[in-house]
Amino acid sequence: MKVLVPVKRVLDYNVKARVKPDQTGVDLSNVKMSMNPFDEIAVEEAVRMQEAGTATETIAVSVGPAKAQETIRTALAMGMDRGVHITTDEDLEPLAVAKILKAVAEAEGAELVLMGKQAIDNDYGATGGMFAALMDWPIGQYANTLAPGEGTIEVKREIDGGLQTVTLKLPAVVTTDLRLNEPRYASLPNIMKAKRKPIEAKTPEDLGVDTTPRLTIVKVTEPKTREAGVIVETVAELVDKLKNEAGVI
Amino acid sequence: MATLVVAEHNNTSLSEATSKTVSAAKALGTDIDILVAGQGASAASEAAAQIDGVRAVITVEHDLLARQMPEAMEATIMALMDGYDTVMAADTTTHKAYMPRVAAKLDTQQISSVTGIDGDVFERPIYAGNALAYVKSTGGKKVVTVRTTAFPLSGDGGSAASESKSVEIGDTGSTFVSEELTKSDRPELTGAKIVISGGRGMGSGENFALIDTIADKLGAAVGASRAAVDAGYVPNDYQVGQTGKAVAPQLYIAVGISGAIQHLAGMKDSKVIAAINKDEEAPIFQVADYGLVADLFKALPELDAELAKIGY
Ligand SMILES: Cc1cc2nc3c(=O)[nH]c(=O)nc-3n(C[C@H](O)[C@H](O)[C@H](O)COP(=O)(O)OP(=O)(O)OC[C@H]3O[C@@H](n4cnc5c(N)ncnc54)[C@H](O)[C@@H]3O)c2cc1C
Numbered sequence: 001m002k003v004l005v006p007v008k009r010v011l012d013y014n015v016k017a018r019v020k021p022d023q024t025g026v027d028l029s030n031v032k033m034s035m036n037p038f039d040e041i042a043v044e045e046a047v048r049m050q051e052a053g054t055a056t057e058t059i060a061v062s063v064g065p066a067k068a069q070e071t072i073r074t075a076l077a078m079g080m081d082r083g084v085h086i087t088t089d090e091d092l093e094p095l096a097v098a099k100i101l102k103a104v105a106e107a108e109g110a111e112l113v114l115m116g117k118q119a120i121d122n123d124y125g126a127t128g129g130m131f132a133a134l135m136d137w138p139i140g141q142y143a144n145t146l147a148p149g150e151g152t153i154e155v156k157r158e159i160d161g162g163l164q165t166v167t168l169k170l171p172a173v174v175t176t177d178l179r180l181n182e183p184r185y186a187s188l189p190n191i192m193k194a195k196r197k198p199i200e201a202k203t204p205e206d207l208g209v210d211t212t213p214r215l216t217i218v219k220v221t222e223p224k225t226r227e228a229g230v231i232v233e234t235v236a237e238l239v240d241k242l243k244n245e246a247g248v249i
Numbered sequence: 250m251a252t253l254v255v256a257e258h259n260n261t262s263l264s265e266a267t268s269k270t271v272s273a274a275k276a277l278g279t280d281i282d283i284l285v286a287g288q289g290a291s292a293a294s295e296a297a298a299q300i301d302g303v304r305a306v307i308t309v310e311h312d313l314l315a316r317q318m319p320e321a322m323e324a325t326i327m328a329l330m331d332g333y334d335t336v337m338a339a340d341t342t343t344h345k346a347y348m349p350r351v352a353a354k355l356d357t358q359q360i361s362s363v364t365g366i367d368g369d370v371f372e373r374p375i376y377a378g379n380a381l382a383y384v385k386s387t388g389g390k391k392v393v394t395v396r397t398t399a400f401p402l403s404g405d406g407g408s409a410a411s412e413s414k415s416v417e418i419g420d421t422g423s424t425f426v427s428e429e430l431t432k433s434d435r436p437e438l439t440g441a442k443i444v445i446s447g448g449r450g451m452g453s454g455e456n457f458a459l460i461d462t463i464a465d466k467l468g469a470a471v472g473a474s475r476a477a478v479d480a481g482y483v484p485n486d487y488q489v490g491q492t493g494k495a496v497a498p499q500l501y502i503a504v505g506i507s508g509a510i511q512h513l514a515g516m517k518d519s520k521v522i523a524a525i526n527k528d529e530e531a532p533i534f535q536v537a538d539y540g541l542v543a544d545l546f547k548a549l550p551e552l553d554a555e556l557a558k559i560g561y
Contacts, residue, residue: 016510017376026380038492093358094349118492120511122375122382126359129319129349138320138422141346144485154426158485159342160494162430164316169422178475178492179485214358218370218383226517229538231529235551238523238541243559246521246538248443248500249467 001148001170003046003055004110005080006101007039007062009071010121017121023219025091026121035071037183038116040078041176044183045146046114047079054148055112057081061104063097065089069199076194077186083199084108086207094122096204096211098130103207105135110171112153117142117175132173140168142177251280251304253329255322255338258285258293260315265440266339268300268404269397274337276366280304282333283409286325288315298411301404308413313421316428319347320421326351328416330390340394340495341439352392359392360384362495364399377491378514398439398497398518431484433471438489441470443500444519446489448512449476450505450526450545457482459549460504466553466561472496472516474506490515505545508533525549 011017012032020027035043049055060075061084062068072083086100105113118125132139140155144163147154156165158177168174186194204211232238242249252274257266267283274281282305285294294308307329313321326336326347336351338344340362352359365372369385371393438444445467447460457471464471472494473487489496491514501519506512508524508531516522517536524537525548534540541548 011376013511017379019380026376095353095356095358098353120377120491123373123377123491124359124361125345126349126352126361129345129347130353130359132319133323133350133353139346139350140423141319142342157342160486162428162484162486164428165426166318167424167426172422177485178488179479214356214387214389215360215384216387218385220375220380220382223374223378223381226522226536226538228535229522229540231534231540231542235541235543235548235555238539239552239555239559241539242500242521242523246500248521249556249559249561 001055001111002109003049003058004105004108004113005039005042005046005058005060005075006113006115006127007043007060007071007075008036008119009033009062009064009068010036010119013037013120019220019222023221025217025220033067035074036116036119038118038176040183041178041180042114042116043075043078043080044181045176048181049148050079059084059108061086061101063088063092063100072199073194074186076197077191078184079190082197085199085201087201087203088211090211092211093213093215094124094126094130095214096209097127098134099209100204100207101131102134103209112170113173115173115175117177128173128175135171137172138168139173139175140166141175143174144177144179146174146180251282251333252277252335252337253326253333254281254283255326255336255344256283256285256293256297257339257341257343258287258290260287260290261292263293263296265402266341266397267297268402269400270337270339270395271300271302272403273363273366273395273400275302275403277335279335282307284309284326284329286314286317286322288312294411298409299405299407301407303407303409305410305412308411309416311416311418313418316425317343318421318423318425319350320423321418322347323350323354324418325416327354330355335391335393337393337395339397344394348392348394355390355392357389357392359394361394363393363395374514377510378517379510396495398495431486435464436468436470438470438472438494439496441496441498443467443469444472444496444498445469445502445504446472446474446506447477447482447504448474448506449480451477451482454482462553463549463556466556474512503533503537504549506533507531508536
């Protein structure tokens with residue numbers, strides 16, 4: 001089956017976000033950017049499916065600025081076949097991204113779209129579900145384990161109460177959770193090889209997708225920081241403080 | 250103008266998350282109806298009708314709604330949305346799985362994990378809670394998920410009207426196979442007054458018994474860091490953090506947890522934070538009200554004994 005993996009370039013998970021003084025958003029100048037970690041898990045899964053012979057072709061697609069090409073290269077270096085880059089300098093909402101992905105998935109004839117359950121920058125957790133609805137495809141959110149079958153895929157999902165297993169008819173969407181796999185590091189030879197893999201570039205206009213935002217950002221602020229507390233010397237002192245000072249036990 | 254709140258329930262009982270979502274919905278100042286989508290869910294519907302501030306409880310029953318599968322939930326809500334300009338649900342995995350589907354069908358952007366509502370402006374944490382975004386809709390219907398820890402219970406004593414509706418649901422392409430639910434007599438993590446969480450420092454699943462003992466004494470829920478879940482010490486549903494559950498108890502006790510930003514995102518709104526860590530440089534101490542620099546294998550049995558002294 002043909003597998004499509006959307007990948008997003010985001011602020012690296014190890015970097016603390018800083019709000020811009022004018023409160024219009026988070027400062028992304030001169031900071032380390034990486035592939036969204038959940039997308040890395042999706043890429044890894046696609047590559048494993050290819051190695052196992054269940055995926056016939058794997059395509060990484062990124063919607064983002066010129067530099068998002070690096071994110072696609074990372075996916076290619078991990079082993080995916082080729083890339084599609086939808087270039088835009090706008091910070092698109094998940095709805096617009098889902099519409100773009102629909103156009104790409106239809107053009108490519110994708111049968112399985114593996115994607116991150118959330119992007120760790122805007123934390124919407126919405127693109128996968130939106131894309132699935134636009135395609136009228138079933139979705140397996142928060143995948144812990146995948147088992148592809150004949151025209152189906154079984155998804156063990158991480159839910160609030162534990163684990164749930166569902167079978168989806170293909171074509172389908174699966175979103176990844178942290179326990180699905182541990183993404184590999186790309187080897188140097190594979191990084192070199194990835195430089196020669198094809199990346200096709202298009203714009204949202206080429207695809208005829210309307211990307212008008214549905215929300216306005218009024219402002220973005222720093223959250224309240226907690227007051228520094230005290231270091232207690234003994235467990236007895238801790239219990240005393242919790243009981244008599246904080247009154248929480 | 251009306252808001253449809255989708256109930257969080259398991260057919261036989263209604264979760265407190267529903268009442269908290271209603272209290273978030275009250276901030277919009279419109280009529281509020283609750284949708285109970287399930288199968289054999291009359292107990293949940295009856296409980297929903299008691300919540301203060303609700304106009305009507307609409308029950309839709311269907312085999313495919315027994316576990317509120319995303320495709321069936323989308324069909325159900327879309328069949329009702331003519332009467333509403335907002336649909337709202339808790340940001341639990343049940344609702345997070347389908348609400349984006351509804352938003353896409355309504356051609357609107359979902360407003361996720363809202364922590365505050367002021368008029369038409371919604372507050373939501375982004376970047377693991379390191380920034381707060383204030384957003385408003387430019388028009389059209391609103392699809393909102395709420396972080397229930399940020400809203401109080403709505404109170405009871407309500408007397409909502411009850412209605413049953415039936416909805417056509419076609420082939421969804423998705424079949425339920427099985428479920429392995431974590432069994433626990435402890436309070437639910439996101440609603441508990443006290444949470445005690447263990448991290449990688451616990452060293453093994455067996456060692457979590459040290460935490461369990463204290464949790465049982467205090468009537469606390471048990472949580473964990475991602476590292477503890479990844480290592481298989483505890484089930485996935487214990488994970489607290491940016492990509493797990495958000496909690497805001499009266500007391501959060503972090504044991505053997507370093508305090509990575511992704512973990513803090515899920516617990517820094519707790520009223521009081523206590524941390525036990527052997528590394529005095531651990532970032533968790535920067536957010537803890539009370540820090541104890543100690544080996545947890547010594548500190549936890551001592552904690553157990555000290556609690557016993559004061560009657561636990
Ligand atoms: C995409 C993504 C999403 C993530 N989401 C989450 C999330 O939702 N929740 C989450 O928690 N993390 C999340 N993480 C992981 C996060 O970045 C950290 O790796 C994780 O929180 C670390 O867990 P920990 O504190 O238990 O382990 P460590 O960072 O290894 O810390 C262990 C701590 O235990 C202490 N310790 C060890 N032995 C003892 C002892 N005997 N006595 C006392 N103290 C001891 C050590 O001093 C140390 O501070 C996410 C990461 C990514 C990339």
